[in-house]
Amino acid sequence: MEWWRHFVAAVLPYFSLAFFVAGLLYRVLYWSRAPKHLHWELFPYPHTLGEQLKEMLTEVFTLKSLFLHNRRAWLPSLTMHWGIYLLVVWPFLVLAGLPLAAPAGKAGGVLALAGSLLLLCYRLARSEVRRLSAPVEYLNLLFIFALALSGLQSGFLGDAGAVRSYLLGLARFTPEQPPAGYLAPVLLAELFLIYVPLSRMAHFAAKFFTYHKVKWGELHR
């Protein structure tokens, strides 16, 4: 089984990261090569870069659209998104060796776990949303749930020291084996990186275009 451990700990990290970057890049390029469409903006919309940033950041960090128009889904979704945001910055905090890293990782895991669970409940309990959902919608949530669960349960998210030396090894292209119990969360994270560009979870990239290129238009009135 040594080759398998080696594959997960030392090969797949590079492949999945490369796949993630290339996959997203492909999608973004595909959309950015779009022909200029007829004006189809929705009024009113922010005009200056500052106004646009403010609106985008408000949407990203408060999920304002859900708060205003679909309050039931807001808290579950906000919980999960904050969990994901924390999990995204967590490896950087770990690499930087900040004492904040371990609590941030654990908090991210807990929020992502709770949020994905609450969203699963929302999807199953609201009959109209359940009927609109394809199996893949549940799969996406289950994936996040499983990732957070294994990260927490194995202690991976709280073990900044071990994770740091593992990540540094990868960064120096001299990968080490992480403790055996961490292989599961590492593998899930890798699969997640591969899955995102293939799935609708690339929506954070699509959102840039739906807002900047369509909803906000380019006219200045």
Add this chain to the structure above:
Amino acid sequence: MSAAVKKVFDDYRVLSDEALQPEKPRVKEFLAAMKKSLQRDNWTFWLPYVLSLEACMKCGTCGEVCPVYQASGRKEIYHPVYRADMLRKIYKRYFTWPGRLFPALVGAEDLTEEKLNALAENVYRCTVCRRCAVACPMAVDNGVIVREARKILDAIGIAPEELKENGTAKQLQAGNAPGINTAAFLDMVEFLEEEIREARGYEVKIPVDKEGAEYLLMHNAGDYLAFAETVMGAAEIMHAAGADWTLNSPQTGINDAVNYGVFYSDAEFARIIKAQVETVKRLGARVLVVGECGHAFEAFKYLILRLIPEKERPFEIKSILELIDQWIKEGRLKLDPQKNPEPVTFHDSCKLGRLGGMYEEPRRILKAACADFREMSPNREMNLCCGGGSGFAIMEKGNFLEFHMETYGKLKAEQLKATGASIVACACSNCKAQFREIIRYHKLPMRYAGVSELVANALVR
């Protein structure tokens, strides 16, 4: 609905049997047309269309704000996503690899003739009001999906007669969609001059086909027949402002601001707007003034920009609202709001507001022209579509009027009642036609009026 018309979706039928041909095999043709729609050559709405097909998270937020879905008592078949998914499932099944490999997982489905029939009807249960696109966290636009589906259907010969044979085709051939010929048009104008004389006691000359006038005013030609008060009001305003202006008759080309292509076909849209531009050039006006018509404003102000190069349209385009607003500001029009003492509210037409950004002009105008102006709630970008949009106002086949009265109309009636106003003002022909029916159907103690009509009534001479 007559018993002869087959049920293909719900209790209504917008498409006649001749248009839909529900028994004929059309799936192959549809898929071929859809394939084309996904190519970049279909550039007009390619990005919003493709993004909207791909990015929906199935969160259900759009349903919370969709007037049809809400008013229907949350009937599943009227949910914005249910409708968009009718096309999205086909997209996934035939045009994406996850859908080809794992159809059940991603919700991809084969297209059948029955599903095609249902889809064709359901894309005429949404007015493309785009309220859902304002609320969607992903800015997914169910409206653009509906419009693209209508385009695909039109490409295989399926479109409502009201929009095609009696709409764009007739407009191109007769100069206006109602089919008014020049002699009849001139008679009407003369009649309107008499009406003004009788009502106001002074002469207002309505110039027609005057070459080189500064302003060419193009109304929705339906207004001459159905909303003459708006046409007269606009004439009085032009007169009071001392403008050098003219209307045009069908003998100069197109004398109808409408463009039903906006609702279902880019090809038809382009044909009409090009013919309109040629007409304006022929008459040599400096400014084309778009009368009270929402989609015509959207077409001339925004959709035209990337379709017809600037140098090929050597004139300015203004809504009559922009002009009135400007003239009030300049003191060129003097108004006495006491002449309109009744409580007045304003309906933000989707095409003027959400799609046109025309929020403040009508409010400034109405506050200057009416003593008691009241907002309805919600308003501006969250205003509810009245249900006349995307051609519904002229679609009354079978019991379809009942559909837009019982859904959009029901919510709008409640909203109107809550204002306590006795006049609802708006600046769109489709909305007026819908309001005429809402007021009758829901027995509201109020009337509708064009903004121009109220302004004319407040003029101080």
